[in-house]
Amino acid sequence: MYNENDFHYLYATMNTNATDLYQSWLSSLQNSGYRLTETRRALVEILAASSHALSAVELYDLGRRECPRLGLVTVYRTLEKLEELGLIQRVHQPGGCHMYLRAAQGHQHLLLCTACGRAEYFDGDDLSTFMNSVADQSGFDVRDHWLQLFGLCQQCRDHDL
Amino acid sequence: MYNENDFHYLYATMNTNATDLYQSWLSSLQNSGYRLTETRRALVEILAASSHALSAVELYDLGRRECPRLGLVTVYRTLEKLEELGLIQRVHQPGGCHMYLRAAQGHQHLLLCTACGRAEYFDGDDLSTFMNSVADQSGFDVRDHWLQLFGLCQQCRDHDL
DNA sequence: CAGATAATGACACTCCTTTTCATTTACACC
């Protein structure tokens, strides 16, 4: 079962995609006039590599491994900047709504494993037909949507039997 | 624009549907061994009649009109019980995730007006085809989903013209 | 290398929510 304190689940080793993401996030920060500090690099690296949505405290604990002097305030401020730049986004789950994950690209939607907490994006079919029919029936001018799916990821299904 | 303190928007006069809901919620509470107090009736009445998701404090302020001695603690406990019974559910919005609304029935999904805050349910087309295709592609065993649409409701569109 | 200023971490503070506890109230039973 998913254990919030088991960082093995929270922080996978960095793969090529994550490295690209890491570099591009650093560029984004720099292009927006933000400085690249050791602390910030560490936090960005963790977030870019994470396969799970992270809370501020989880990120704080992970960050302190590399920067023992890290303060929780810095974590909040870093999350704030990354969200402002559209690089990460908040993830809402039944258990809590203050977790952060790399932002969706285009029409991606979120798949969350209820057992291990893993978060994945999938490229959603276009839902605009559906949305238009809703708009017609309701009188709403639909401008945005959130779609999240919950279930068991491949690994957790395998473990179960 | 939507003003949190303007209760006219938050608490419409009770219509027939709301009365039915109110009565059935009271029965649910009673059937589960909970007692029907004056305070509880008032809070249930407000929630059943509300066209907007309400925060604890909003419910508190509305409740105090009928029960001036009402405490905020009671509001939290009442929300807890109603949620436990599946009568209300939390609504997650960009601005906050601690608002409550009557629970969705069956395959209903949520429509939220970003201008006035009005919340409506619509009977969603069955998304199971879509979900199956996601399951096939991702390896996830999809068990549940959240779908929320954001936009402008009819009234707010008219006002904006 | 030096100056300007962004970023940091410690501390204090606010806001939302939960816990504790004495009092009040609803319901079941007689």
Next chain:
DNA sequence: GGTGTAAATGAAAAGGAGTGTCATTATCTG
């Protein structure tokens, strides 16, 4: 209808998450 028991209430206090303040440190520019 009274009466007893246990749930429900409200006040006060405690807990936790997130935000401001400020002196110090670090980054980037020139």
